[in-house]
Amino acid sequence: MEGFELIRQGAEAKLYKGLYLGKPTLAKERFRKKYRHENLDLFLTKERMKAENRAIVRCKAFGLRTPAIYLVDFNRRIIFMEYFEHNIVLKDFIEISPVEVLTRLAVNIGETLGKMHESNIIHGDLTSSNMLLVNKNDVDSFDNLDDLSLVLIDFGLAYVESSAEDKGVDLYVLERALSSTHSTADRMFPKILEGYQSYCPSEFKEVFNKYEEVRARGRKRTMVG
Amino acid sequence: MVVAIGFEGSANKLGIGIVKDGEILSNCRRTYITPPGEGFMPRETAQHHRQNILQLLKESLEKSGLRPEDIDVICYTKGPGMGAPLAMVAVVARTVAQLWNKPLLGVNHCIGHRFARVLKISNDPSPGYNIEQLAKKGNKYLQLPYCVKGMDVSFSGILTYMEERTNSLLKAGYTAEDLCFSLQETVFAMLVETTERALAHCNSDEVLIVGGVGCNIRLQEMMGQMCAERGAKLFATDERFCIDNGVMIAHTGAEMFKAGMKLPWIYSSITQRYRTDEVEAAWRDD
Known part of the structure; x- marks a missing residue:
């Protein structure tokens, strides 16, 4: 995560702030939760990343304000999205x-x-x-x-x-x-x-x-x- | 200095504990154990409590080395719990309060407590404990329904899923141990996840596990890992304090008594539903 700094640990992800293609960006990393079984963790992480993207795209289509998605990286378990400065x-x-x-x-x-x-x-x-x-x-x-x-x-x-x-x-x-x-x-x-x-x-x-x-x-x- | 005696009987455990300024003088318990595959019903549970409570009261007093006149306040579980056992225990608490001429306080109790019935797992000492022992021997993970809604969990579906498939899964090479293991991994992951949500939402960094299930080492371990990953602290304890007991009622009652709380006689009722956040915590100033 070069150029990104950790700003907060939310309920299911670590949040990093940085620049992506010159834009202020929030990187949401659903890191591996060691407390749960590996299969369950992988399943839940994928489901939630998909859910998050689908819902955001759908919100946008219906004119609801949500962060814009920049990049989804399933392997690194990270979604890069719009960061709101203010x-x-x-x-x-x-x-x-x-x-x-x-x-x-x-x-x-x-x-x-x-x-x-x-x-x-x-x-x-x-x-x-x-x-x-x-x-x-x-x-x-x-x-x-x-x-x-x-x-x-x-x-x-x-x-x-x-x-x-x-x-x-x-x-x-x-x-x-x-x-x-x-x-x-x-x-x-x-x-x-x-x-x-x-x-x-x-x-x-x-x-x-x-x-x-x-x-x-x-x-x-x-x-x- | 406050000496409090607590009567707890909201479910299948009957507990009487005596505390003196945070020091535990006695913590006695009897558990109503039902046959394998069966749960406890209100009437039989109340009957069990009725048959045991006087003996247990005697035992608790003897162990503490105190006499009734040394006690300052009588505390009992007001709720939540099963109606009949709650009412039964409240009657005894009211009676001794009058006999000994001591003030009476109703205390809120909080618990969370089924799959054991499907596999006909023994209820001795408790079904959850036996699931835990079986789960330790399981290692094949079966994906089960996983459902969290905000900070709530929904277990509906899991039991049905297991009930419908238990026999065919057992034939397909899963052992009862594997099923217990998978059940525990899934259910506890839901509990830990929602706890983490609550921590993040409230900016808190402390978790306290209680209740019978709270003794489960695997749950404590998972909760501990979650806490470690976010720099939080876990408070867990063993069966003496996790499982329903009289001391927790006595101690809470003692704090309420010190804060000057009083319970008029006509309000010394019980209630099956009693939310934790309905209680005014007059004994705390933070």
Whole structure:
């Protein structure tokens, strides 16, 4: 990895930053996980690299902002993709922003997810760590929501599916991730649903019903009695 | 100085432990063991607990060398768990609290606990332990359904997959040991992967494994490797503390008691569902 420096170790990959054909690039290396059986590790790594690429290409085709893919190297287990210089992870943004801003942003997140689901892309791991806010004017400023655009990342668990069930689960995963990380989750999530509904009112009802169904059968829910 | 006694009986183990300022004075346990291929049912489990609890209480007190009047607080598992055994243990806790005139506290318990039934693996001492022993002798890896959704795992499908194929796989040259090995490798990989996701998402670098499955050496080893690869720390322990026990309830109760928490009599209920994040951790300031 000449010219690339390690910037972070995510859940399943090491992230390096560098230049590829003169462009700022993120290299995502799904390094060999020694804890799991070699066959399983190889299988999962390939599946996820394929899943990530397919989903990103599909997102692009439907006009959703994701990092552009530059090169996929199965042998070295690396995907080279667009690096956003001026970005903040949603998780960090939530912690520094007032609730009014967050509820406004939540509507926007809901619209984006509505669009993603309308394209039959299931993300599979929606969390506040897997969304970036990128400054449109190429400066490190994240005060004005209108200057920021939402970028979805980490499509390793993504797949194409049209069923309301999978979309419902996707939303449920997001709700769980938000509520276990952010105190503002209970203010944000209804706004996310609102944004989703406004984007695809026809599909929303079925997805929402499934979401409620999934929520009701989830094991770790609250029940009195 | 707080002396707490803990009553735990949310599943097939009945445990009574006594702690004094973090020091364990006694940690006694009885396990309800079912025949091979069978699980434990609420009614029979409650019956087992009922038959054993008084003897166990006596044993625990004797071992600690304390008398009832030395105890400051009575703690019991409020949930989650099976209704009948939980209720049974809570009745005893309430009764001794009144007999000895001591405050009572309900404590949240958290556990995670089936394939053993298909292969009719012995439930003695526990099915998971026996799978672990068999898995040590297996080496042929069979690919099984692998399903993670965000930070959740889904085991649905694995059991069906195994159930449908166990006989034909056994004929095709896989041994029961290989199947246990493959099952363990797959399921634990899912657990370790989701744990790693949670670590990355929360910027945490500490993992604590508990529960009966937490005694599994292979799980501890895999979790340890994952932690080593990302500079995190693993906290694992052995069966005395991994498996449901009274001490964990007594210790948690003691912390709650020190923080001034009180449980009014009418609220000394039990609940089968009790999420860990519903508990207000008044005894911590971080």
